[in-house]
Amino acid sequence: MLRRFLLGILVVGMASLAWAGVPDLNLSTAEIQAGAAGASVFSVPNAAGNGFDEAFLFPGTVVDATISVQLIDTNTDPIFLYPFEDLWLETSLGNLSFCSGGTVADASTDENGDTTFSNPIAGGGYTDPSTEMTLVMVAGAPIAGGGVDVQFNSPDINGDLVVNLSDIVAFTQLLGGNFGDNPLFAGDFNNDGVINLSDVVRMTGGIGASCP
Numbered sequence: 001m002l003r004r005f006l007l008g009i010l011v012v013g014m015a016s017l018a019w020a021g022v023p024d025l026n027l028s029t030a031e032i033q034a035g036a037a038g039a040s041v042f043s044v045p046n047a048a049g050n051g052f053d054e055a056f057l058f059p060g061t062v063v064d065a066t067i068s069v070q071l072i073d074t075n076t077d078p079i080f081l082y083p084f085e086d087l088w089l090e091t092s093l094g095n096l097s098f099c100s101g102g103t104v105a106d107a108s109t110d111e112n113g114d115t116t117f118s119n120p121i122a123g124g125g126y127t128d129p130s131t132e133m134t135l136v137m138v139a140g141a142p143i144a145g146g147g148v149d150v151q152f153n154s155p156d157i158n159g160d161l162v163v164n165l166s167d168i169v170a171f172t173q174l175l176g177g178n179f180g181d182n183p184l185f186a187g188d189f190n191n192d193g194v195i196n197l198s199d200v201v202r203m204t205g206g207i208g209a210s211c212p
Contacts, residue, residue, distance in 0.1 A: 086139045
């Protein structure tokens with residue numbers, strides 16, 4: 001009896017060790033600050049855009065939309081030093097394009113299992129504010145919960161990761177329009193509800209940008 005009891009303890013202990021440090025995507029979390037939902041991040045393929053801490057909330061208010069992540073393993077313990085390169089962002093509809101390593105976390109997780117996404121990304125394309133969410137990917141699988149409401153747009157309007165003539169043509173077709181439930185968000189780089197001179201300046205500044 002004692003022998004079987006000790007064997008049971010050993011098996012349980014080994015199972016617990018096997019899951020230590022392995023992220024549980026249902027226990028792990030990703031969130032943004034209250035009041036930042038719907039903010040947009042201006043992104044450029046060469047990472048010369050805005051960080052998440054200077055995102056734009058309609059009608060053009062600058063807000064901190066930093067994404068805070070905590071990784072928890074199946075034993076409910078925080079995961080220390082989970083590598084930042086295995087944590088990256090995608091979007092639920094795939095409308096965010098990004099360069100290799102262009103959306104990774106700021107740093108590996110700390111002793112509390114925490115890290116953030118606040119740095120400018122290297123990416124392009126534009127998301128759909130009405131339906132698209134940003135997903136935190138952990139080694140290729142998303143943290144549960146459906147993602148966070150952070151949006152993206154870029155002078156790389158067509159999402160091919162280079163800002164060139166085709167993007168300039170697309171932008172000129174958007175000039176003068178008001179933002180509503182339509183793709184004009186693609187050129188409203190400061191999310192103020194209208195495509196105007198400030199957006200032209202950002203578009204012009206992005207010409208020629210490509211992946212690092």
